[in-house]
Amino acid sequence: MKTLTDARKLVTKIVVVVTMGALAFGYDTGVIAGALPFMQLPSAQGGLGLTPLTEGLVTSALVLGAAVGSLLCGIVADRVGRRDSLMGLSVIFMFGAIGTSQAPTVPVMVVMRAILGFAVGGASALVPMFISEMAPPGRRGRLVSQNEMTIVTGQLVAYVLSALLARFSGANDIWRTMLAIAAVPAFLLGLGLVFVPRSPRWLASRGRTDEARKVLELIRSTDTQVSREMGEIRAQVNEESDQMGWREALGTVWIRRLLLVGIGLGFSAQFTGVNAFMYFTPIILRQTGLGTQAALTATIGAGVVAVIATFLGIWMIGRFARRFTLLGGLAGVVCAHLGLGATLLLMGGSPMQGMVALGFILVALLFIQMMVSPLYWLLMSELFPMRARGILTGLSVAAQWVFNATVSFLFPAALHWIGASTFFAFAAINLVSLMFVARFLPETKGLSLEKLEGHLEDHFSPDGRPGAHAGNDPHGLARGL
Known part of the structure; x- marks a missing residue:
C-alpha cells in the first residue's frame, strides 16, 4: 500500500497527464485569433485569401466539430473506457x-478544423470525467478544476506565442507554425496516457473488479479507503447491472431531468458571454476609440486575468459549496454586464471610456473564470450516473458547444446593430440563469460519486419523496424540477 504522499503524488501526476488534453483544447480555441490576420492574406502572399464568409466557416468549424466530438466520444468512453478514448x-x-x-x-x-474540433469536444467531455473517477472525494473539486485552469493556460499560451511569432517573424505564413504547435500537447497526452491506469469505476462497471481494486490500491493511501470505496463501487455496479443506452437513459424520468439541468448549466456558462470577451475584446474596445495595437495587447491581459481567476476559483472550490460559488459568480457577471453597457452608452467621447470598458470586461472575466466556468466542468464530472455517464456528459457538453457557437455567431452582429444594449441583454439572460441555478441545482460537494448518485436520484425522483438513498442527503436540500 502506498503512503498518503505517494498516493497523492500519483493522482496529481495522472491529472497532469490527462490535462494535456485540456491544454490542447485551450491552445486550439485561442490560436485562431492570432492566425486569422495572416490567413486573410492572398495565397500568393502566404495566406489563404479568407473572406468574411470563409473566415466564419474556418472559425465555426472547430466549434461544430466539438459538438459532435463531445457527444460521440462520451458514448465511446462508456464502451472502451476513458483512458483508451483519450489515447485515440x-x-x-x-x-x-x-x-x-x-x-x-x-x-x-x-x-x-472540424476534425480538430472533434478532438477538442471529446477532450472537453472526457478529461473532467476521467479525473473525477480517479480523484478521492475530498480532492475531487480541486483536481477536476485543474481542467479549467489548463484550458485558460492553453489560451494564454496561444495569445502570447501568436503575438511573439507575429512580432519577430517576417514570414506571412507564420500562421502555419502557430497552428502546428498544437501537436505538442497532443503528443504529450498520448505518451503520458501509456503510463496512466484505467478508471477503477469503469473497470468495475465492465465486471473487472479485481483490476479496479488494484488501481484503487495505487491511488488511495490506506486499506480502509480502498475497501470503503470498492464497497461503494460494487454496490453501485450490483444495482446497475448493465450500461444504459441513450434511449433507456432518456426514458428514466429522474435521469432525464438531471440531463435538462446539465444542458441548462451549459447555457448558463456560455451566455455569461465568456467567449464573446475571449474572441472579440479587440472589437469591443475599438468601438471606444482604443487603437488596434492597444486592443490586441488587452486581449493578452484578458488571458492573464482568466488564468489568475481560475487559480482563485480552484481555491474557492475547496472551501465553499458549489451552489454558493456559482450563484455568486452569476451575480457578479450580471453587475459587470450592466456596468459595461452603461459605459458604452453614457461615456461616448470620454478619453477614459476605453479603460473603463476594459475594466468591466476584466471584472466579468474574473467572475466567469473564478466562479462559473470551473464549476460548470466540475459539475459535468459529478452529476451523471455511472451507467450512462459518458452518454449524458456527451449530450450536455455537446449542447454547451452549440450554445458557444450561438454566442460566437450572434455577438458581432448584435454589437453592430444594438450596440451597448447587447450587454444589457446579457445581464438579463444571466439573471434568468441565476434563478435557474437557485431553483434546480442541488449541492454536490463532499460526497463520493456513488453516494452522490443516490442523492441525485432522490432529489429528482418524480414523486418528490426521498427513496432508498435518502440517507445520502446531508445538505437537506429542497427538491428540484
Missing part, C-alpha cells in the same frame, strides 16, 4: 493540428 483523441489532435498547419486551400482548412 490524442492521435486525432495531432492529425488535426498538422492538417490545419499544412492546409493548402480553404475547404481543406475547414475540414481539418
